[in-house]
Amino acid sequence: MQQTSQKLKTSDWLAAWNDGDLSALDSLMADDYTRTSKATGAVVDLAGLKAEIDGVRQAFPDLHTTIDDVVEGEDTVALFWTSAGTHSHEYLGVPATGLTVTTRGSNIVSLQDGKILKESVTWDGSELLAGLGILPLRGIATPQIPETQSEGAEPDMEIMKAFNRQFVTGVTVVTTKDGDKARGLAVNAYCSVSLEPPIVLVCVQKSSSTYPALFSSSHLGINILGASQRSTVGVFASKSTDKFAELDWHEGPNGSPLLDGSAASIEAEIQERFQAKTHTVFICRVRHAEVGDTAPMVYKAGGFYDGAGLAEL
Ligand SMILES: Cc1cc2nc3c(=O)[nH]c(=O)nc-3n(C[C@H](O)[C@H](O)[C@H](O)COP(=O)(O)O)c2cc1C
DSSP, X not given: OOOOOSSSXXXXXXXXXXXXXXXXXXXXXXXXXXXXXXXXXXXXXXXXXXXXXXXXXXXXXXXXXXXXXXXXXXXXXXXXXXXXXXXXXXXXXXXXXXXXXXXXXXXXXXXXXXXXXEEEESOOHHXXXXXXXXXXXXXXXXXXXXXXXXXXXXXXXXXXXXXXXXXXXXXXXEEEEETTEEEEEEEOOEEEEETTTTEEEEEEETTSTTHHHHHHOSEEEEEEOBXXXXXXXXHHTSOOSXXXXXXXXXXXXXXXXXXXXXXXXXXXXXXXXXXXXTEEEEEEEEXXXXXXXXXXXXXXXXXXXXGGGOOOO
């Protein structure tokens, strides 16, 4: 049953979250109001709170919050609440999943002259995502959630680029279907995780135009390019709207596009989608594999090489 507070006009608080009536908060909050997230340590003012509510309500338009319990102290009130909503638009970089999520949290508010001066919240946006089964990697929050504390110095970007240039990989094309349309992008952030069970991972930038379709797919294709597919890399590293137009390809058992002439192709079922700031790490269980005898393409420091011509050490 919905609870109310003697000391706090919870109807204004609910009007903001449930009806989007953000102006209801103006009379509820003191001038120097702050809200601190216990999960991230982030502190926002009233404008920040309104932006947060707006973001949640855009992503979950049918959001409904109920106050489950109210515990009143002398100048404090603790609110325990439950929210439910359908994930209908992008939230914290995660495309709509259409899933309904229920999340619980609590707010401890300090009152000054009947208004909220400080609010400490045991909830943050990533808990909503966790409710959808989408997990932020520990210590690598989603872009909108500030990091709580610096974990020490980091090398600058040029050193990291130089480091990456020393690493040799193959090149894959990661594919999916967007309705009937085949989509894909070039990816070298591929890794085999385990053989038993057969688990692999790929990292995909959220700004990729393939990303929303990939995110909402149950399966994806991973094609290890062969040495004769140099022009294919250019196509899949581009923003072309029909990358498959000039290519021969076939579908895996679950519909993922597999490129003919690849050194090897797999179709895998997406099992986890970890949020890592600008990228999402897809952890996938392999369901189907095709291996050819074409030599693979080799990629190092921006150059592409024939995997058949490597000098053995
Ligand atoms: C060799 C190579 C490796 C790449 N690796 C990745 C990668 O691991 N993850 C990623 O998100 N993009 C990677 N890219 C960049 C994408 O392929 C590129 O941004 C592409 O234009 C995305 O296309 P889309 O926006 O149509 O999806 C790579 C590009 C090249 C050429």
